Amino acid sequence: MHLGFSSMNTVHDPRPADLAKILEEAGFESLWYGEHSHIPMSRKTPYPPGGELPEPYKEMMDPYISLMEAAAVTSKLKLGTGIALLLERELLSQAKTIATLDRLSEGRLIIGTGVGWNEEEFENATKLPWKRRYLGLKETVAATRALFRDEAPEYHGELIDFDPVWFEPKPVQAGGPKFLFGAMGPLGTKHAAMWADGWMPVDVVMPDVGEGIAAFHQTVKDFGRNPDDVEITMVAMGEITADLLKRYRDLGIHRVNIGVGMENWNKPEIIMPMIEQFSKIIPEL
8 A cells, every 4th residue: 555645735834845855765655735726715615624724725835836846856756636626727728737747747647636615716716507516527537538648639528528639748647647536425426436547535534434445346336347446545634543554555445645634734843753753654554
């Protein structure tokens, strides 16, 4: 099992180049940055874990530019978005950014994506109706895959439609980076099982992680797919221990992303000691 590290990526956190070099030297597999282009000051959508929205959400840097800095100083570390809000960007320009980053990082990019939770943020960024966000993401990924895969890509869906275009250069990875779907609800999990290259659940939201994984694998099978082809990246947001990570390994989880957790997002000073602590466990995973 691989171990990744997630950072809120604010100006108060270690800058991407510094963090990436330390993670690679410590044996971590990947670095992950999320995305919020902005946070509306007037917001009706509740913060999913409850309580007040943590301040770092208002200060996140751009994930793609940050991952490019990380790529420039590393050679093996994989670079992930966790998660990127694909629906809040223009499709073709975003595909160009992803393809360029994958090429300049020599094929190390992974795209974790989702529909987001903040309805007001969503409405500021796109004219797509909130209720159609799952179809929107499905078509966005399908259209992007076509751009990455085909010599004369075109896409004709219900929400996205374009005739053949020239789209070069392609990503280094054949067909483009993997798209992992970060979702927890029944509809999101269904979509992950249906078309995503992987699933990114959050452990603290799952009543029973083992049962949740078994149910997801069954849904994957119901869509005629092999569960081995749909990797699971568990986002660990509770108390993280060596025993917990080994349990996740034994459940067949492909990767666990750790970070400072929900209660410590405003304490970037604990990042480096945390990396040192868990680097000692990596050989056992």
